[in-house]
Amino acid sequence: MSNWDRFLDSFFNARVAWEYLPRIVDGFWLTILLALCIIASGLAAGLGLAVARSLGLRPLNWLIVFLVDLFRALPPLVIIALLYFGLPAAGLSLSGFAATWLSLSLVLMAFAEEIIWAGITATPRGQWEAARSTGLSFLQTLGWVVLPQALRMVIPPLTNRTIAITKGTALGSVVAVSEILGAAQAGVSFSFNPTPLTLGALAYVVLFVPVVILGRWIETRFAWKR
Amino acid sequence: MSLDDFLLAFFSLDILREAWPILWLGLQQTLLLSVIVVPLGLVGGTVLALLSTVHHPLVRWPLMAWVDFFRALPPLVLLIFIYAGLPFAGLEVSALGAVAIGFFLNTGAYYGEVLRAGIESVPRGQMEAARSTGLSRAQALAYVILPQAVRNVLPDLISNTLEVVKLTSIASVVALPELLFQARQAQSVTYNATPIMAAAVIYFLLLWPVVRLLSRLENRQLAGRQ
Incomplete structure (x- = not known):
């Protein structure tokens, strides 16, 4: 067997690929489910914190800034290890x-709060004053006047950060989640062949290349135009 | 569970004293690893960013595909592929070698995007003026364009570097004895969560100043835009 044949037999082995494809597909759906859960809860929590921060209560703001700093400074894998191996x-x-x-939601929450808060502070003060003077309450102003403008401004950085954090779902393989990478690694150790890893990498590329391109498009579409 | 039990499980001084030599070795490895992979990524990113100034389609499209591919693939997947996959192709790589290659490919793509944005932010006139004074294209890039580009995207460069240092924690998955790996070892020997908690505290103390600095830089950038 030539080197090239051996290479193909290792990384692109059709028999192994066929056998482990269903598990990789299961992992694919699990990755998507996990990613959607993280995006939903992380963005919601981040938005909630940003709104709470705009109330201007000083002790509350210190707490929020500390939380945000904490989850920006800690590596996601360390948080996962702490929750999975430490909490028991x-x-x-x-x-x-x-x-x-939970770990990745907390991380996304921190980054989302920081980005949305930046958008809120970047909205001109006149917008607040004008809205309040028409008789809108503080929360109405925030919800109907300031947030729509702020969120529009921060869509590009928010999208990019969300994509980057969602890719962290692969870290789940370390704590026995059989998402794509977990399923692929299990496949390699059963079959003694790295083809499942090739499949796994392909699955990630299939999943994330469109997302990365979407992010690129959003960046130009919603670029800062002021 | 009483408060005492909780403190004993997560903040035990006796355990910390016992685990400290192990954690200290891990911290040194993490710092060493960062000192290796950050420059590697910067070199890779600079090459990619300089290539992006070439507008020939035969450079442009492969470059874009390269960058998007490595931005789409989660770093842990890349690392496992290199570490667990390459031996099947007859290429034995050490954990450190796999981490270096993986980080070069992954973080290089990210640094490349940041630096490309920086180069594009420098007005065309700068290049033309530099060339007309007799500088070669390479000299103009090195002495005129790049310094301005780096200054324009400094917050993004620091932010990316922070992410890279945090990302070194995934080296624990391929048994490189950095901080998280050592903490897990100490935890499994002592049956106590204190070492992981200690690792988290160390990461936080190490990276918090960077997060604070970034927060200020980002706010200043935003204020400058208004």
């Missing part, structure tokens, strides 16, 4: 899926 010591066991979801 407190009598609380999370599944790998729950630990990964």
Whole structure:
């Protein structure tokens, strides 16, 4: 067998690929489910914190800034390890899926708060004053006047950050979540052949290349035009 | 569970004293790793950004495909592919080698995007003026364009570097004895969550100043835009 044949037999082995494809597809759907859960809860929590911060209560703001700094400074894998391997010591066991979801949601929350808050502060003060003077309450002003403008401004950085954090779902493989990478690694150790890894990498490329291109498009479409 | 039990499980001084030598080795490895992979990524990114100034389609399209491919692939997937996959092709790589290659490819693509945006932010007239004083194209890029480009995207460069340092924690998955790996080792020996908690605190203390700095730089950038 020539080197090239051996290479093909290792990385593009049709028999192994066929055998493990269903598991990679299962992993693919699990990755998407996990990603959607993280995006929903992370963005919602980030928006909630940004709104809370705009109330201007000083002790609350210190707490929010500390939380945001904390989850921007800690590596996601460290948070996952702490929740998955550490919490059982407190009598609380999370599944790998729950630990990964919670960790990445907290990270996305921190980045989303920071970005949305930047958008809120960048909205001209006159917008606030004009809206308030028409008789809108503080929350109405925030919800109907300021946030729509602020969110529009921060769509590009928010999209890019969301994509980057969503790719962290692969970290779930470390805590036994059988998302794409987890399924692929299991496949390699059963078959003694790296083809499942090739499939896994392909699955990620299929999933994320359109997302990366979408992010690129959004960046030019919603670029800062002031 | 009482407060004492909780403190004993997560903040035990005795355990910390016992685990400290192990954690200290891990911290040194993490710093060493960062000092290796950040320059690697910067070199890769500079090459990609300089290539992006060439507008020939035979350079442009492969370059874009390269950057999008490595931005789409989660770094952990790339790392596992290199570490667990390449031996099947007869290429044995050490954990450090796999991490270096993976980070070069992944973070290089990210640094490349940041630096490209920086180069594009420098007005065309700068290049023309530099060329007309007799500088070669390479000299103009190195002495006139790049310094301005770097200054324009400094917050993004620092932010990316922060992410790279955080990302070194995935090296624990291929058994490179950096901080998170050492903390997990210490945890499994002591049956106590204190080492992981300590690792998290170390990461936070190490990176918090960077997060603060970034927060200020980003606010200033935003204020400048108004």
